[in-house]
Amino acid sequence: MKIDWDRRTCARRGHVTYAPDELPLRERLHTATALGEAWRCLRCGDFALGAPHGSGPAAQAPLVPRGKVLRDVFILRFLAIERAVRGVFIVLVAVAVWKFSNSQDAVRRLFDEYLDVFRPVFKHFHYDLDHSPVVGTIQKTFGYEHRTLVLVAGLLLAYALIELVESAGLWYAKRWAEYLTVVATAAFLPLEIYELTEHISWLKIGTLVLNVLAVVYILLAKHLFGLRGGHRAFEEERQGASLLEVEESAQVGVRV
Structure with a gap:
């Protein structure tokens, strides 16, 4: 079963709505209903009744983790x-x-x-x-x-x-913590392997596997040490997570 991380998080924390100053984009994120105005959530994409939580230029909209980024936050926690x-x-x-x-x-x-x-x-x-x-x-x-x-x-x-x-x-998904985790965990892997040569237990095996998976996952998912495009690719992926930016891109495509 595929988990909808966006709706799962909105169900726990509530929706995040924003009213951009740019009129074409504002119209795409707003609708009128019999119960009042509704704004599209920046995380899950559903419309939520009530006034927006914030407003201003689209460039100043809150960056709301969604999709793969939101899943990464769950794993990090x-x-x-x-x-x-x-x-x-x-x-x-x-x-x-x-x-x-x-x-x-x-x-x-x-x-x-x-x-x-x-x-x-x-x-x-x-x-x-x-x-x-x-x-x-x-x-x-x-x-x-x-x-x-x-x-x-x-x-x-x-x-x-x-x-x-x-x-x-x-x-808190701090990038310095991701580097620290990879370096510190990798440094102790030889010791964990040595302990397995002395005495094998399911707890030691499970700990070793978890630490290896954690190092590999953080290295690849967070583009650490220049992997998979490095910090630039990481920022592009993070910036692309905002539904507002997706909507803005779609609006630009319509204009063209």
Whole structure:
């Protein structure tokens, strides 16, 4: 089923109407009904009853995302939410690492006590906790120095900050955020691939696929780094999204 992004957005946010000063174009965007005047929405193209939301020269009409541009905004906001969730999670991990660094000995003693309690239980099921990879990894962390753990917490916070900045920029469709997302995401792809060589999980595979698709999509759809015509092609595509400009072009064609 094909989604009508224009009407979907208008149903949620309402129509956007504009009365241009140019009379021929104004007449094409205006109609009279038994219930009063109606103006064509710049987003979905339907006529909406009531006075226009704005007026003035056609060149000063609001640029309303529609069609493919509106779909791109929806995808960017999905990525923004994903980045925000990831950023908050990393902040929580960083806080946990910092707290652990300040009470490392106490946590170690507590872990050893629980290990002594559960060792006979797991042994009954023929599972040796002393040779468990998970237990071994946890025990290794107890050997880390305090300053090392603080450094790890700081790096995690820095990474979380990047994710949250990306999220805010993508939500408002800022071009700098698109560049930041592509560069930052691509920089961590080798690490994600390396982690898969160490241990494969569906979560890691899904994260890697999502990040690769995000990089490729933003690069191509937003014409970054000169791809597909670069910034000039991007601006032409964005400017061409306004129904008012489409109507103006059609009016010019009629005159010719």
